[in-house]
Amino acid sequence: MLLIDCPYCGKRPEVEFHCGGEAHIARPESPIEMADADWGSFLYYRTNPKGLHAERWLHGHGCGRWFNALRDTVSDAFVATYEMGKPRPEVSPATAKA
Amino acid sequence: MLELNLARRAPALSPVASEAGVKVATLDAVGRLALRVKAAALAGRASVDGFDLSGAINSRSASGESGGERAALRLGPDEWMLLVPADETDERLEAVTAALTGVAHSLVDVSHRDVTFSVEGRGADAVINAGCPIDVSPSAFPVGSATRTIFGKAEIVLARRAADRFTVTCWRSFAPYVQGFLIEAAKDTL
């Protein structure tokens, strides 16, 4: 079973977790002043990369906390996990090939 | 407290404990208080009303002074389940509330929400792993560990009280399912 390294609990089985979509997407400060296209792109457009992807994950059946993870969308390897609010860590593509 | 809240609700559980090598038994009622408080709000306090809050995440800290036993299961960075003897629940609820005056927190009596089973005997770890995917080897989940996790399709709180003794706490509505699953798994240890 895939193990995910929760920043609070350590390595735990995948079934305890739930993915919450792409991380680091800030809600616009004043949506009313935005063009519809910009609002639409905030709501619906995601990067969908082939390779490293920053995602929000919830350890729901564990400590109950949200955190962020860098996951390789090709190999499904979790390269790094980090607390919410922290910046996306720099990871070289070489180490990402786990 | 409202008379309404004192109603006792019991799940339809089998009265039969497992006859296998690993015994599965339903434990007596216990008081359970769900406490949420951030470390910053606690400001370094390691203990509240005799409950030891200093334990690591996913561990159980017990203290026995002044009357009944008090245990604090740390289920997350800012979450504890406090266990007290059933007849002291209201008293402890008021005492913890008083001890946290001026501290932003949430404290809820969830005693009736859950049912606890004990799983005891040689091979108890295999019975737990029949439905729970976490590593319960002594190095990864030593005596004194306690965590929220999954058992089959039910969420549980798992605690290791001794090398061959676990407690499994689940919501009341999941209790017949969890009990049946544990008893079936225990048959493999005959």
Ligand SMILES: [Zn+2]
């Ligand atoms: Zn966790």
